[in-house]
Amino acid sequence: MPLERGWYNKSGWCYLLLPLSALFWCITRVRRWLFKIGVKASTRLPVPVIVVGNISVGGTGKTPFTLWLCQQLRQHGFTPGIISRGYGVRLAEPKLVLAQHSAAQVGDEPLLLAERSGCPVVVSPNRIAAGQHLLAKHPKVDIIISDDGLQHYALQRDMEIVLIDGQRGLGNGCLLPAGPLRELPSRLQQVDLVIANSGFHPLADGSMQIHASGAMALLADQPALTPQEAVTLIAGIGNPQRFERSVLAAGYQIAAQRFFADHHPFCAADFAGITTPILMTEKDAVKCRAFAQPGWYFLAVEAAPDQQIIDKLTTKLNLLRSHYGH
Structure with missing residues (x-):
């Protein structure tokens, strides 16, 4: 923006x-007063x-x-x-x-x-x-x-x-x-x-610090996403650059990225044309499970x-x- x-x-x-x-x-000052x-x-x-x-x-x-x-x-x-x-x-x-x-x-x-x-x-x-x-x-x-x-x-x-x-x-x-x-x-x-x-x-x-605890598949019975694989980043959060840094720190290669506005209401059309595995934030994943496809993952993170x-x-x-x- x-x-x-x-x-x-x-x-x-x-x-x-x-x-x-x-x-x-x-x-805001008057309101708080x-x-x-x-x-x-x-x-x-x-x-x-x-x-x-x-x-x-x-x-x-x-x-x-x-x-x-x-x-x-x-x-x-x-x-x-x-x-x-x-x-x-x-x-x-x-x-x-x-x-x-x-x-x-x-x-x-x-x-x-x-x-x-x-x-x-x-x-x-x-x-x-x-x-x-x-x-x-x-x-x-x-x-x-x-x-x-x-x-x-x-x-x-x-x-x-x-x-x-x-x-x-x-x-x-x-x-x-x-x-x-x-x-x-x-x-x-x-x-x-x-x-x-x-x-x-x-x-x-x-x-x-925010530590990545691994990529998790949105669908069951999916193969693990190895850190060396090239992924397309998907994010609809307030600071997608931090997500990008976390992905790189976890060892993944970024082939492309599609960043949307914070709280973006995802639909299947947002993922059209993507051929590499998709890696998104966990917050975005909860909005995409209904139409998730094989090869879609989210990066789980923990605060420390x-x-x-x-x-x-x-x-x-x-x-x-x-x-x-x-």
Whole structure:
């Protein structure tokens, strides 16, 4: 996308949009202030809420981190559940994600989170209603992860975790639409944990790496994809360049690539004319299983935060436990 490239290449023409960014800042600042003084109502759920989000548009690795966080919470004795927006899905009421759902019904990321985490996942644009529905359906849940909910101030939270792209950083540091930021970098000073994904950032508390755990076939009984094979990359994610780097790091050769917009609703026609094996992201794979063909694979990945992040998270989880009497 030309605008996105301009943000991260720091193209001069982006600064022509600064008046619109100033308007965006005013609107978001007033909105947050209204929540702070109580003019706009916010709600606290009866269990602790951890928000995992970012201050920039585009992918920062929230999904693999959320899967890792679910494991950590279980190791600390919690029973986690997840609430999510369900991007691109129209929902009249909160919906519990089930195995028979498609990505078109509940969203690609919530479906992936439900499949991989083993945690109950509820989708709704209303995060409060989603949390209440989750607790009603799964009363044993004693902690909630709000996926990509940093700017949803109607839901009170006990911990805020923000991910930054360690390769691209915060771009030109401007708010939308002159830059990629939803909130100013100063917002990072107010959150509990800032994690740089796949790189270093001076504002981060630590970093995490994304490790590929191998290519998995979308269809059963398919031969393994050897790392030396040339593949065509397919991705409909916020930062396909990171996926490309992961594929190369895993040893695969890239013959061609087809990158689509984030959350692209894939159909069979998107794959026309491809003769090499196809390698896609796991988030995209959940949207393609209904029409998958032999030779289609996805790259499974795992998040690996460093010890600094693990130690800081452990300290904060212990404080949460004592506060809620766990």
